[in-house]
Amino acid sequence: xxxxxxxxxxxxxxxxxxxxxxxxxxxxxxxxxxxxxxxxxxxxxxxxxxxxxxxxxxxxxxxxxxxxxxxxxxxxxxxxxxxxxxxxxxxxxxxxxxxxxxxxxxxxxxxxxxxxxxxxxxxxxxxxxxxxxxxxxxxxxxxxxxxxxxxxxxxxxxxxxxxxxxxxxxxxxxxxxxxxxxxxxxxxxxxxxxxxxxxxxxxxxxxxxxxxxxxxxxxxxxxxxxxxxxxxxxxxxxxxxxxxxxxxxxxxxxxxxxxxxxxxxxxxxxxxxx
Amino acid sequence: xxxxxxxxxxxxxxxxxxxxxxxxxxxxxxxxxxxxxxxxxxxxxxxxxxxxxxxxxxxxxxxxxxxxxxxxxxxxxxxxxxxxxxxxxxxxxxxxxxxxxxxxxxxxxxxxxxxxxxxxxxxxxxxxxxxxxxxxxxxxxxxxxxxxxxxxxxxxxxxxxxxxxxxxxxxxxxxxxxxxxxxxxxxxxxxxxxxxxxxxxxxxxxxxxxxxxxxxxxxxxxxxxxxxxxxxxxxxxxxxxxxxxxxxxxxxxxxxxxxxxxxxxxxxxxxxxxxxxxxxxxxxxxxxxx
Amino acid sequence: xxxxxxxxxxxxxxxxxxxxxxxxxxxxxxxxxxxxxxxxxxxxxxxxxxxxxxxxxxxxxxxxxxxxxxxxxxxxxxxxxxxxxxxxxxxxxxxxxxxxxxxxxxxxxxxxxxxxxxxxxxxxxxxxxxxxxxxxxxxxxxxxxxxxxxxxxxxxxxxxxxxxxxxxxxxxxxxxxxxxxxxxxxxxxxxxxxxxxxxxxxxxxxxxxxxxxxxxxxxxxxxxxxxxxxxxxxxxxxxxxxxxxxxxxxxxxxxxxxxxxxxxxxxxxxxxxxxxxxxxxxxxxxxxxxxxxxxxxxxxxxxxxxxxxxxxxxxxxxxxxxxxxxxxxxxxxxxxxxxxxxxxxxxxxxxxxxxxxxxx
Numbered sequence: 001x002x003x004x005x006x007x008x009x010x011x012x013x014x015x016x017x018x019x020x021x022x023x024x025x026x027x028x029x030x031x032x033x034x035x036x037x038x039x040x041x042x043x044x045x046x047x048x049x050x051x052x053x054x055x056x057x058x059x060x061x062x063x064x065x066x067x068x069x070x071x072x073x074x075x076x077x078x079x080x081x082x083x084x085x086x087x088x089x090x091x092x093x094x095x096x097x098x099x100x101x102x103x104x105x106x107x108x109x110x111x112x113x114x115x116x117x118x119x120x121x122x123x124x125x126x127x128x129x130x131x132x133x134x135x136x137x138x139x140x141x142x143x144x145x146x147x148x149x150x151x152x153x154x155x156x157x158x159x160x161x162x163x164x165x166x167x168x169x170x171x172x173x174x175x176x177x178x179x180x181x182x183x184x185x186x187x188x189x190x191x192x193x194x195x196x197x198x199x200x201x202x203x204x205x206x207x208x209x210x211x212x213x214x215x216x217x218x219x220x221x222x223x224x225x226x227x228x229x230x231x232x233x234x235x236x237x238x239x240x241x242x243x244x245x246x247x248x249x250x251x252x253x254x255x256x257x258x259x260x261x262x263x264x265x266x267x268x269x270x271x272x273x274x
Numbered sequence: 275x276x277x278x279x280x281x282x283x284x285x286x287x288x289x290x291x292x293x294x295x296x297x298x299x300x301x302x303x304x305x306x307x308x309x310x311x312x313x314x315x316x317x318x319x320x321x322x323x324x325x326x327x328x329x330x331x332x333x334x335x336x337x338x339x340x341x342x343x344x345x346x347x348x349x350x351x352x353x354x355x356x357x358x359x360x361x362x363x364x365x366x367x368x369x370x371x372x373x374x375x376x377x378x379x380x381x382x383x384x385x386x387x388x389x390x391x392x393x394x395x396x397x398x399x400x401x402x403x404x405x406x407x408x409x410x411x412x413x414x415x416x417x418x419x420x421x422x423x424x425x426x427x428x429x430x431x432x433x434x435x436x437x438x439x440x441x442x443x444x445x446x447x448x449x450x451x452x453x454x455x456x457x458x459x460x461x462x463x464x465x466x467x468x469x470x471x472x473x474x475x476x477x478x479x480x481x482x483x484x485x486x487x488x489x490x491x492x493x494x495x496x497x498x499x500x501x502x503x504x505x506x507x508x509x510x511x512x513x514x515x516x517x518x519x520x521x522x523x524x525x526x527x528x529x530x531x532x533x534x535x536x537x538x539x540x541x542x543x544x545x546x547x548x549x550x551x552x553x554x555x556x557x558x559x560x561x562x563x564x
Numbered sequence: 565x566x567x568x569x570x571x572x573x574x575x576x577x578x579x580x581x582x583x584x585x586x587x588x589x590x591x592x593x594x595x596x597x598x599x600x601x602x603x604x605x606x607x608x609x610x611x612x613x614x615x616x617x618x619x620x621x622x623x624x625x626x627x628x629x630x631x632x633x634x635x636x637x638x639x640x641x642x643x644x645x646x647x648x649x650x651x652x653x654x655x656x657x658x659x660x661x662x663x664x665x666x667x668x669x670x671x672x673x674x675x676x677x678x679x680x681x682x683x684x685x686x687x688x689x690x691x692x693x694x695x696x697x698x699x700x701x702x703x704x705x706x707x708x709x710x711x712x713x714x715x716x717x718x719x720x721x722x723x724x725x726x727x728x729x730x731x732x733x734x735x736x737x738x739x740x741x742x743x744x745x746x747x748x749x750x751x752x753x754x755x756x757x758x759x760x761x762x763x764x765x766x767x768x769x770x771x772x773x774x775x776x777x778x779x780x781x782x783x784x785x786x787x788x789x790x791x792x793x794x795x796x797x798x799x800x801x802x803x804x805x806x807x808x809x810x811x812x813x814x815x816x817x818x819x820x821x822x823x824x825x826x827x828x829x830x831x832x833x834x835x836x837x838x839x840x841x842x843x844x845x846x847x848x849x850x851x852x853x854x855x856x857x858x859x860x861x862x863x864x865x866x867x868x869x870x871x872x873x874x875x876x877x878x879x880x881x882x883x884x885x886x887x888x889x890x891x892x893x894x895x896x897x898x899x900x901x902x903x904x905x906x907x908x909x910x911x912x913x914x915x916x917x918x919x920x921x922x923x924x
Contacts, residue, residue, distance in 0.1 A: 090290035099283030123301035164649035172663030173637025205386035
């Protein structure tokens with residue numbers, strides 16, 4: 001709820017702030033729409049015409065960038081689907097079932113939240129090398145499936161579902177699996193979609209594991225590929241092309257952001273921001 | 275509802291727990307082991323006890339990278355928290371305009387670090403960058419952000435603040451939504467000025483969220499990697515090398531896996547210690563009714 | 565053959581005992597109420613019968629079959645939950661079909677049973693809607709329908725009327741009474757409302773403090789309460805209990821004097837009373853405002869329309885509740901004379917056990 005009016009100074013600051021936020025994005029867009037040669041030594045040429053789409057055409061002609069896009073799609077979708085499946089199963093187990101070591105296992109899973117990825121990256125790298133999983137889709141997806149936050153999130157959400165529903169289903173002769181599949185799971189769809197969006201975003205933007213696991217350029221994800229392109233870049237030749245790659249890499253993620261804006265905001269808020 | 279303790283419940287949690295054990299727990303323990311060994315590319319290592327740690331303690335490059343990491347975290351977290359809070363306060367209204375502004379300030383948060391560093395390289399670069407062009411147009415010499423030892427870390431901080439505004443802002447917005455209206459109404463009846471309301475009511479009510487934001491951001495920035503590697507390659511001369519970049523270079527450029535593992539463990543401990551300290555310190559402050 | 569039998573059921577949650585050696589027998593097609601205050605153990609008992617809790621000791625038999633080891637779905641029992649527990653994401657039809665699908669009934673059978681139940685409960689137009697689109701009363705009927713289609717041997721109702729407002733409550737009471745006629749099964753209802761229990765049940769099981777206090781038809785519970793708890797829990801307003809002393813004598817029936825000296829000639833056989841302290845129990849309808857009788861000062865007057873309740877204090881300070889006609893002129897502070905109908909008096913001993921007029 002609004003707390004009084006914004007002072008004129010406040011408005012000015014906001015507009016300046018928004019300009020600062022948008023300026024780099026606009027700059028990148030403009031650069032991408034310029035012929036490379038025109039930008040050499042004169043990047044300010046981006047601020048006026050003529051503009052061209054030739055850099056974008058070049059991307060589609062370049063099989064590597066589109067290959068990176070495909071890799072990102074496969075890995076992110078696969079990770080998201082996998083996370084939804086195993087965290088739902090685990091969430092139901094922790095929330096509703098009573099089995100030996102339940103509390104201990106849950107605590108161990110929660111402790112995983114405190115472990116930063118750097119602490120495990122080297123042994124993970126070794127492990128995947130032994131298993132011959134580097135430079136493969138499963139290899140890129142597997143670490144993403146280990147999502148303690150996802151389990152915590154699904155468990156908490158499922159705990160919030162009234163237990164009377166389980167009890168009514170038991171009296172209706174439903175097995176544990178049937179209760180999970182036909183009663184609980186359908187009721188977790190809001191949580192699933194939130195978890196899906198965040199998992200997808202996290203997987204798509206991941207610069208850490210794919211960098212280390214994918215050493216062949218045809219297995220790079222878009223995020224890693226873009227970094228490689230950045231590092232191979234030699235001065236201002238190809239600046240327009242490089243920026244076009246940046247814009248290209250941003251489009252899928254902006255689409256996801258716009259489509260799922262409500263999920264993201266609601267997840268942060270717990271309630272509706274609006 | 276009490277049922278019998280049923281082994282079959284384990285089947286539901288098994289897929290996750292097994293993967294978790296394999297991909298998190300085992301590597302965590304193995305990492306500890308690796309840090310006590312001297313291991314190179316071919317995996318054949320020999321036990322050296324705490325030698326890696328001793329070497330780390332004497333390593334000026336590691337020490338410098340730790341200092342850089344702390345510095346950049348200190349540059350980012352307070353500024354980010356204050357700015358995000360200010361934005362949330364300003365934009366916590368139901369108007370279309372506020373929604374648009376919120377969207378704008380959040381848009382950078384969905385980008386990956388590689389896109390962000392790519393964008394900002396060409397904002398900060400003195401010869402081809404946006405800022406460089408702007409400075410030149412105004413008649414000033416462009417600042418060499420990425421190649422000056424004193425400007426490299428601030429450059430990373432600036433980029434990161436631009437990038438990280440979105441989520442803390444959303445968290446603060448959520449926290450603001452939960453403050454009950456009656457508190458504001460009571461303050462209004464008590465003739466509180468806007469400034470007083472802000473300091474005596476809003477900010478204290480947001481305490482938990484502020485603590486959360488500070489803790490999460492501190493932990494996140496202590497792990498900074500991509501900006502350091504891609505914007506400045508840790509340079510010039512290591513002036514902007516973060517601890518994780520040190521780890522990465524030691525492991526994957528120099529292939530000293532044991533030594534790098536030791537660095538990883540040290541970093542892990544530091545992050546843990548910082549987080550716990552923050553949690554404890556703010557818990558005590560709350561208990562004292564500060 | 566008895567339809568439901570409980571033998572020696574015991575239950576504790578951790579170190580808190582909740583049920584203490586409970587045994588009872590139900591005849592077929594009986595409508596039974598478990599009546600008691602919260603914490604009496606009645607809900608736990610219901611859940612043990614349903615299979616949602618396991619007793620620590622004891623057995624549960626339904627129509628000759630031991631069911632306490634069976635999972636809830638296999639017991640032939642259906643339950644209507646206090647808050648209905650309808651599946652929010654399924655339509656009414658799907659809610660009702662769920663149990664039958666799990667039991668692998670044929671599609672035709674499922675259709676038929678749903679149609680029959682929907683007709684009986686008048687929920688035909690609601691079949692395709694979701695629970696969220698229904699009113700409270702409609703939801704309850706769907707919950708009953710869900711239980712009906714399973715054609716169980718035993719219906720369990722958990723506080724069916726507590727959630728409803730006064731008008732709906734009356735309507736639902738009527739519906740439940742009709743239900744009673746229609747089904748070929750026993751019904752157990754758990755409630756804390758004695759009016760519900762008294763109007764609907766064939767027999768009432770009064771529970772308190774983890775034990776069964778009394779079992780019997782409603783009128784018996786009312787006119788011959790086994791102890792002071794039952795006496796005061798059933799009947800509104802509550803029975804007055806006053807210390808009294810036995811008058812020595814040789815008559816067939818006991819006569820007692822109240823604290824203020826008033827003599828009450830009861831119909832309770834003298835020989836049945838034990839020695840020791842005694843209390844007299846008087847329901848308000850047995851104490852009437854009259855021209856002469858025990859003197860009392862009026863503290864509170866409740867005009868209910870068809871009668872007036874007078875809360876007064878006797879000369880010795882003991883409270884007493886009396887009745888007067890609907891257009892009574894009594895006011896707070898008045899001194900009134902109360903005529904006590906000794907023939908309706910009950911006597912309670914030091915342990916609280918009740919003694920009543922001999923049955924004729």
